[in-house]
Amino acid sequence: MHDALFKYINERSTTQLSTNDKRLLKDYFTPKHLRKKDYFLKEGDVCRYKGFIVKGAMRQYSSDERAKEHILNFYVENWWPSNRESYFMGTLSETTIDAWEDTDLLVLDRQHLELVEEIEAIKKLKIYLDENMAIAYQKRTLASISLPADLRYKDITVRYPEFIERFPQHMIASYLGITKETLSRIRRKLDDH
């Protein structure tokens, strides 16, 4: 399990992990298994853990007053499920995270975050991840204010084809901010090319 994490870090950080670093990470990242539909985080709880997905698929969503779910993020292998606000500030989470496929992950308790962030390779990784997150969010925001639904859909089919393959269509629709019926009609049009 931990090898996937080490590989991930060494491929992306500008600093490599030492043997000692690896021992620390083994201590603090604990394995966890979730079955399909199990919760990783529930709305109203504090997000105690940040996850790293070794194998599986998850999603983060927020429910509105009419109990409709709005999907904020999908997570697959090598992604980091968590509610950043709740994890960082200790506030109550306004989002839920659950497993869509059976999932193996490593989880890092909030209490150990500072210890782990002492590791040089992790510091570098964090910078890299934060930049990428900022860039990804900016692109998604631009799409949401500038593109109609059909082009937003085409956009993610090229940027995140694995989402399309692994999550059902009604969740993709929710992620795009449209209804499943509208997405169904968009796909039919694209098929008729």
Next chain:
Amino acid sequence: MHDALFKYINERSTTQLSTNDKRLLKDYFTPKHLRKKDYFLKEGDVCRYKGFIVKGAMRQYSSDERAKEHILNFYVENWWPSNRESYFMGTLSETTIDAWEDTDLLVLDRQHLELVEEIEAIKKLKIYLDENMAIAYQKRTLASISLPADLRYKDITVRYPEFIERFPQHMIASYLGITKETLSRIRRKLDDH
């Protein structure tokens, strides 16, 4: 000019600036003045500078194939205008940043970024800012997929009232992803309460 920056940092970072830190920051953050409509960054250029606004107001936008501008961000006092992707990776910018009001800012050249990030107070500030940015983007994304235009407008009037006061309505509309006509009608409805 620099005092505004020092004050900003000390109020937010968990570490305070030493006298020596301040000297360093004075060396690397150079004052710049922009008149209304002056460019800070043009699409197609590399973003050499990150700015810190001491006084004024700016915006970042992307132009589509029909030359329509889509506003991604507004910046006022204590905000950090830059194209993060271009600044970090040295790629060509796909967005433009210009001044809406006459603006005084301090700018940090990419070349000096690493030196400045040696400063402990800056490291801590960066963590704080990245968390806040992630949180803000997540809220904006949720609004864009879950709320109709009128509620998105109400949302920013409470979250960012200074944007409403300082930028013209057609720019607010662009930021929200709607037309100025639609925003005008939304406002009339709200006035009729």
Next chain:
DNA sequence: CGCGGGTTTGATGATGCTCAAGCCCGGTGG
């Protein structure tokens, strides 16, 4: 006074939502 930028208003059409019904398909139990 006239100009330019910003805002408003109206008419019309496109886009996307809601509600309701039916289809498809894999899994379960009789």
Next chain:
DNA sequence: CCACCGGGCTTGAGCATCATCAAACCCGCG
């Protein structure tokens, strides 16, 4: 083996929201 069930996907009709285009208005400023 078949019947049924549930989840996901599709289709259609009617309606709400929002965009487009065109025109007028408003107001500060040279």
